Amino acid sequence: MSTIVEILVNGLASGAVYALIALGFVVIFKATEVINFAHTSLLLAGGYLVAVLHDDIGFAGAVLAGVAATAVLATLVELVVLRRVRTGGHATLSIVTIGVDIVLTVELTRRIGTEVLPLGDPWGDRVVRIGDVTIAQTRIAAFAVAVAVIAAFLLAFRFTSWGVAMRAAAENRRTAALMGVRLGRVSAGAWAVAGALAALAALFMCVFPTPGLDRTTSLAALKALPAAVLGGIDSTTGALVGGVLIGITEAAVVGYQNDVALFGGGFAEIAPYLLMTVVLLARPAGLFGTREPARV
Amino acid sequence: MRVRHGPGAAALSVSGLTVDYGPVRALREVSLEVPEGGFVAVLGGNGAGKSTLLRAVSGVLGFHGGTVRAGDITAGGRSLRGLRPDQIVAAGVVQVPEGREVFARMTVGENLRAGALGVRRDRRRTAATRARVLELFPVLAERDRQKAGLLSGGEQQMLAIGRALMAEPRLLLLDEPSLGLAPIMVERIAETIAAINRQGTAVLLIEQNAALALELAAHAYVLEVGRVALSGPSTELAASEEIRRRYLGSAGADDDEPADVPERTLTRWAG
Ligand SMILES: Nc1ncnc2c1ncn2[C@@H]1O[C@H](COP(=O)(O)OP(=O)(O)OP(=O)(O)O)[C@@H](O)[C@H]1O
Ligand SMILES: [Mg+2]
Numbered sequence: 001m002s003t004i005v006e007i008l009v010n011g012l013a014s015g016a017v018y019a020l021i022a023l024g025f026v027v028i029f030k031a032t033e034v035i036n037f038a039h040t041s042l043l044l045a046g047g048y049l050v051a052v053l054h055d056d057i058g059f060a061g062a063v064l065a066g067v068a069a070t071a072v073l074a075t076l077v078e079l080v081v082l083r084r085v086r087t088g089g090h091a092t093l094s095i096v097t098i099g100v101d102i103v104l105t106v107e108l109t110r111r112i113g114t115e116v117l118p119l120g121d122p123w124g125d126r127v128v129r130i131g132d133v134t135i136a137q138t139r140i141a142a143f144a145v146a147v148a149v150i151a152a153f154l155l156a157f158r159f160t161s162w163g164v165a166m167r168a169a170a171e172n173r174r175t176a177a178l179m180g181v182r183l184g185r186v187s188a189g190a191w192a193v194a195g196a197l198a199a200l201a202a203l204f205m206c207v208f209p210t211p212g213l214d215r216t217t218s219l220a221a222l223k224a225l226p227a228a229v230l231g232g233i234d235s236t237t238g239a240l241v242g243g244v245l246i247g248i249t250e251a252a253v254v255g256y257q258n259d260v261a262l263f264g265g266g267f268a269e270i271a272p273y274l275l276m277t278v279v280l281l282a283r284p285a286g287l288f289g290t291r292e293p294a295r296v
Numbered sequence: 297m298r299v300r301h302g303p304g305a306a307a308l309s310v311s312g313l314t315v316d317y318g319p320v321r322a323l324r325e326v327s328l329e330v331p332e333g334g335f336v337a338v339l340g341g342n343g344a345g346k347s348t349l350l351r352a353v354s355g356v357l358g359f360h361g362g363t364v365r366a367g368d369i370t371a372g373g374r375s376l377r378g379l380r381p382d383q384i385v386a387a388g389v390v391q392v393p394e395g396r397e398v399f400a401r402m403t404v405g406e407n408l409r410a411g412a413l414g415v416r417r418d419r420r421r422t423a424a425t426r427a428r429v430l431e432l433f434p435v436l437a438e439r440d441r442q443k444a445g446l447l448s449g450g451e452q453q454m455l456a457i458g459r460a461l462m463a464e465p466r467l468l469l470l471d472e473p474s475l476g477l478a479p480i481m482v483e484r485i486a487e488t489i490a491a492i493n494r495q496g497t498a499v500l501l502i503e504q505n506a507a508l509a510l511e512l513a514a515h516a517y518v519l520e521v522g523r524v525a526l527s528g529p530s531t532e533l534a535a536s537e538e539i540r541r542r543y544l545g546s547a548g549a550d551d552d553e554p555a556d557v558p559e560r561t562l563t564r565w566a567g
Pocket of ligand 2: 346347348394471
């Protein structure tokens with residue numbers, strides 16, 4: 001019994017973090033119809049900044065700086081790289097982000113090397129015990145922060161002018177332009193928000209039980225892409241549901257891994273992609289999506 | 297804040313406008329003028345280039361793969377050519393696109409809000425504009441929280457016009473607002489457009505419904521295969537044999553003339 005509860009709690013916590021990352025994919029897709037394959041290397045950059053800064057300016061300062069710097073970096077990618085490739089269609093631009101991803105990943109893995117960098121978080125490996133259920137403090141922090149940030153994002157998306165402009169542009173870019181929406185700003189804003197969300201997610205991906213940030217962190221974060229796709233790449237609700245589904249699936253597979261020794265214990269790595277494939281076979285646009293991501 | 301402009305400057309002046317979509321020439325040296333506070337109509341059949349004209353004015357040709365090859369477009373004496381769509385909206389020139397194009401997944405209230413995105417105004421002024429729009433279209437107030445995609449065609453057209461009015465345009469561009477609407481709804485929309493014009497907003501109305509357009513507008517242009525084939529005061533055009541035969545469907549003449557009519561001007565008012 002306690003196993004199931006722990007699996008659900010852990011799954012929900014990591015699912016909330018995947019939802020943060022998936023939301024980044026969705027925001028950029030909605031604003032620009034581009035799938036940002038550089039998203040996880042931006043996440044790695046955010047985590048790396050927190051790792052190198054926390055000794056000097058403290059944990060909270062490092063997180064703020066990391067989030068802000070990653071938002072700026074993402075905006076720069078949009079302004080300096082994507083805006084210049086205006087000739088290509090959305091598919092071309094998505095491929096351009098693969099190039100950006102490679103450049104960022106190469107530079108970051110060169111800096112990180114084979115090290116595992118701690119992020120200096122205050123929770124360490126402390127746990128909370130409720131009955132016979134044991135939950136790491138980091139999981140609780142991850143869940144609480146992710147829920148708060150997602151709620152703030154959804155409120156802004158629903159009620160602010162920024163949100164109205166984003167949704168108008170997502171629905172019909174030309175008509176939004178006719179209303180005086182500045183599509184360039186919408187796009188840059190989406191990249192900034194996605195970058196900030198990614199940096200925050202990086203933090204929670206690198207704390208207990210994970211030993212710290214290493215060069216494979218971006219690979220682990222990439223599981224949020226199937227989360228976004230299975231939820232529907234143009235749906236914020238889909239990102240949240242997809243994130244939680246992937247989180248719980250992964251936790252369940254890890255929890256019962258010994259019982260089902262599939263793929264030599266590596267089943268947890270492919271479970272998200274398997275789940276995505278199954279969902280897409282039934283619903284090509286994802287659970288809540290209106291468009292297939294392959295549409296050009 | 298209204299853009300200041302010299303006395304006598306037209307709300308819109310288009311001169312020698314030539315537009316291509318790749319190898320396809322859609323407009324050839326089109327010139328026309330909408331006086332400050334005036335009401336001008338552009339008539340023409342399918343593919344005449346009417347929507348292309350409005351796309352060029354609003355600066356959104358790029359979305360359709362079109363480019364302005366030659367000519368100039370000015371509003372209140374200020375050139376719009378090369379401006380971004382948002383700058384053109386900020387200059388007071390706002391379009392209601394063909395087919396309405398309301399944001400279907402957003403509520404009626406949010407659509408109106410989207411219409412005000414192009415002009416930075418304080419809350420009180422935006423609220424006042426909104427109140428005026430809702431006075432013009434009371435049905436929109438009733439449907440405030442409803443998704444725009446669920447409105448009827450006529451209600452969507454009202455929303456599209458209301459949304460454009462949220463930007464407090466000096467010149468309103470309307471692309472076939474009567475398209476696909478029942479006669480009674482066409483009449484309602486026509487009355488509203490006339491009222492908007494009476495309140496001081498200049499109107500450029502694109503229509504295939506020539507009878508309606510000539511009734512509303514003071515002056516009209518006829519586009520044929522990308523050229524201005526005819527222009528003049530509405531009363532003169534409505535009386536002209538050619539217009540009656542081609543666009544008003546009056547009996548008496550049944551010979552089919554070729555489309556390429558040389559430009560004729562019925563007045564000294566030619567632009
Ligand atoms: N995106 C486009 N690419 C290529 N050609 C186009 C495009 N849009 C319009 N055209 C061509 O330009 C010409 C003018 O089209 P336009 O849409 O301006 O006509 P219209 O007068 O608005 O017609 P309708 O009354 O049917 O709306 C047509 O010959 C059309 O085929
Ligand atoms: Mg048209």
